[in-house]
Amino acid sequence: TEEMLRKSDKLSMLGQLAAGVAHEIRNPLTSIKGFLQLLESRAEEHLDYYTIMLSEIDRINTIVSEFMVLAKPQAMSFVPTNITELMKHVISLIETQAILKNVQIHYSAETGLPLVSSADNQLKQVFINLLKNAIEAMPTGGNIWITVIRDHDQLVISFRDEGCGIPEERLASLGEPFYTTKEKGTGLGLMVCFKIIENHGGKIHVTSTLGKGSKFTVLLPID
Ligand code: ADP
Numbered sequence: 001t002e003e004m005l006r007k008s009d010k011l012s013m014l015g016q017l018a019a020g021v022a023h024e025i026r027n028p029l030t031s032i033k034g035f036l037q038l039l040e041s042r043a044e045e046h047l048d049y050y051t052i053m054l055s056e057i058d059r060i061n062t063i064v065s066e067f068m069v070l071a072k073p074q075a076m077s078f079v080p081t082n083i084t085e086l087m088k089h090v091i092s093l094i095e096t097q098a099i100l101k102n103v104q105i106h107y108s109a110e111t112g113l114p115l116v117s118s119a120d121n122q123l124k125q126v127f128i129n130l131l132k133n134a135i136e137a138m139p140t141g142g143n144i145w146i147t148v149i150r151d152h153d154q155l156v157i158s159f160r161d162e163g164c165g166i167p168e169e170r171l172a173s174l175g176e177p178f179y180t181t182k183e184k185g186t187g188l189g190l191m192v193c194f195k196i197i198e199n200h201g202g203k204i205h206v207t208s209t210l211g212k213g214s215k216f217t218v219l220l221p222i223d
């Protein structure tokens, strides 16, 4: 209807505005960070303030990047993607972080999987966010199992961890902006994941048992 159309027009204008603002915030931030880094040797007895300033700048950067992903769906270009290759790349990116946290990543994929149409950088972002959450859910370490299989006209990509789990009444809040249980969390990671997968015509399902672990399943259509 006309009313709905107007609403979505407004939303996309807001999105473009947000993307523009995010971009404009990033440039001065990069320059502040650069100069701050030059000052490190002079921070001396204020090294603790210095460290906080740098980490707060990094935090703003993370929030801004996550907003840019959300605000710019029109910049996506879809290409045929080999999920196994993409996943191996993502695992190699995150492996050092995992090892440091005593986390082992196990990957298995069906052979002969079809390509899926994806904005591959954005999909990468989704997998990284899910893996980061899994690692962060296991402060003393553990295992993550990633599996990729085909189910009819869908690719089923699941990430299972042995982490703290999510209380049942909280499952519905996942993907809401700023919902976080972490001291240094942004509560934007999952929102970005949901949004990107929605843009791919897919879905994310979550199951979880408190104290036992969680499983995030990404469903992607095969064309
Ligand atoms: P952030 O990681 O910055 O907190 P996210 O949007 O990525 O934000 O996640 C939101 C919240 O969802 C987390 O703070 C955490 O409470 C919960 N969560 C997400 N993934 C997991 C997981 N694998 N295990 C346990 N809790 C999770």
Ligand code: MG
Pocket: 129, 132, 133, 189, 190
């Ligand atoms: Mg996160």
